[in-house]
Amino acid sequence: MTVIFRRSLSVGFAALWLTASGVTQAETFKWAGTTDPQTMDPHATNSAPVLGFLNNVYEGLVRRNKEMKIEPALAESWEQIGSDGWRFNLREGVTFHDGSAFTADDVLFSYERASSEDSDVRSWFAPVDSVAVVDDYTIDFLTKAPNPLFPDSIANFMIMDRDWTTSNEAARPSREAENFATRNTNGTGAFTVTSRDPGVKTTLQPFDGWWDTLESNITEAVFTPIGESATGMAALLSGEIDFISPIPLQDVPRMKERDGFTVHEGVEARVLMFGFAHQADSLKFSDDLTGENPFKDVRVRQAAYQAINVDALIDKVMRGSAQPASQLVSSAMKGYSEAKSERLAYDPDAAMQLMKDAGYEDGFSFGLQCPNDRYINDEAICKAAASMFAKVGLNAKLTAMPVRNYWPELREDNFDMYLLGWSPGTFDAEHPIRFLAHTPNSEKKLGSWNFGDYSNARVDELLPMIQTELDEDTRQAMIDETTELLQQEIAYIPMYVQPLIWASKDTIELTQRTDNFFILRWVTVN
């Protein structure tokens, strides 16, 4: 009796002590974003919300620091071997969240998984010929040709544990359906996912066994997706959340005046553009055209280009905080084409003339697909563009939808024209050429986000040359040529570079990276 009593008493005290210590030490950090990461599988979706979120949980061989420079992560060092390959010397003593050890075999497995048919990130490994495990802590990536940028290009290639993945029947990623890795994680990163309720709430905690020292003092982090920007603002102002990304542009001036909050502004690497159904034989959403696709005609594409008043969009919808874009990358990226930095002028009269020349003087209707929770003011941009299009006879039927429906729609080719934002993960102009401009080719892992099937033989020819060229000037000349081709053929309508606008309570210290990844291990709650 007394024993039981004493024990329960001690348990009670322990519990009391735990709660008390919890009150003094726990730093719960609550943050919100517009988009919930669609999956917890680092190889299933190549999109910033997913990769950005999972960068807190999984790690790559290399990682980017606060200045976006490559630094060692799971690989302690790397060197070029011969002319066509890279050797990575792996860090010893690293464990996954479930306690199993990290070895070269896991890297090999992750490579096989991420470069498989089912993966959305396989184009990262297009230049790779083979991968060879040298010993437990050394692995070689042999490329088909010299590839100076290879380590830079795999900063988001996250390593999964072979045993955990295969024993849970998730040896291959699942893009559309679900598997175990869609909701569960087992990385080596600074945080573990302790609970996951897709679209509602995801909770993380620091990983005790992390190999690096944690800069952050948070003991628990809770992520909530809030699609409606006004709701998100209300949540931040009421103190319900500590941080939100992004905040609506219209709220920036007021937010700056308010006490207790900080606005973090920067330029994102993301270029917003319209894409076309280049290869479709007929428009899918037209009321008045059947059996023909005017967007096959470069004159119609140019008419659409010149119908858009980008300066007005930036001034009014983006409240002046965006920069016009002439190509698929922003001027901050490596390989930006200075020579081709002119945009076609906004000229509705010329656009109408082009429509007339192409035989569509009376205009036609078509479907414009647009996300409404992915980019800053995405729906407003599409609505404003639709009214500009209408002035030259391009009658856009706008459908705006949440991003979880949006990518599947685009993958199924359900669009005549669509809005896309692209931020090159490698910070290099080669990246969008590989993903958006090269003819889609699943065997070569190229053109995987080229939804409209744009295709140009010379661009396809130039891409491998750009990837292997070591001389900067020659490489730039090739990128310039590609950029010119894409501009001449109006493969896309690049419009503007999106700003980065985050807001937090001013008790939060954080680092804003230009790829819009929110890195939890740099967050300090004061």
Added chain:
Amino acid sequence: MINAWLRWSRENELAYLFFRNPVAIVAAIIAILCIGGAVLSPWLAATDPYDIASLDIMDSLIPPAWSESGDARFFIGTDDQGRDLLSAILYGTRLSLLVGFLAITFASVLGVTVGLMAGYFGGRFDAIMMRIADIQLSLPAILTALLVDGIAKGLLPRGQHDNLMIVVLTVAIGLSLWVNFARTVRATTFVERNKEYVQSCEIMGMHPFRIMFTHILPNIMGPILVILTVDLAVAVLLEATLSFLGVGVPANQPSLGTLIRIGTEYMFSGEWWIVIFPSAMLILMIISINVLGDFLRDALNPRMR
């Protein structure tokens, strides 16, 4: 003329009660103004918000004309697309009311028919229909509407969806409101069923449907009228809710719900007019219709006087 009017109102019980009830008069005036403005919107509105080619993004977010940076062309300002807000509200009210009226017609035809038959025939038909009604009642109206909307989205061909959205909304809202009619009509039909005039019709060998629609129905119009008014307000509100949630009318067509949805995005940034005016319009319209419904209920029910 005026004397004749007064005489008529003295003789007509409903009119007499109405003119003695200032609240009802005010409500009626507001309702007539709202409905009239909506119906006449193509002639009253300065611009046509459906004509997206006429919009200029440079006119966006202009405050009401009486404020400092206002523009005389746009009396209560413009929204984020440069639409004249007053025109958008007039057209939006028209769309909201159109959906409301269509839905209430659908609901009342369905509900009254089911209710009459259930009350008249009784038995198994009554039991089955009323269990269906019970199931329907246990689902919130908004859920039914969302369900119908979701199914329609899945079934309709992609390009057609936007064009048929009004029909989908009508069915969605109508299906969630028919129960009110069915239950009330069934209950009153039960009472009428055993009255002598019905029995004499039956003895004369009249067809049951003729008895129901030409003899019973006119005698139970009172409660139906009350539900019609109250549920019209509910239907308009439901349309606004669905459009506010983004599952109603397409984003580029102004309805009160879509206008309010757009407005909420500008709530914290000082552009208050985009959310305030459409909301005020909706509130005024709903309250006035509801007050009229209340008045009708009291006036048509001898025990409430």
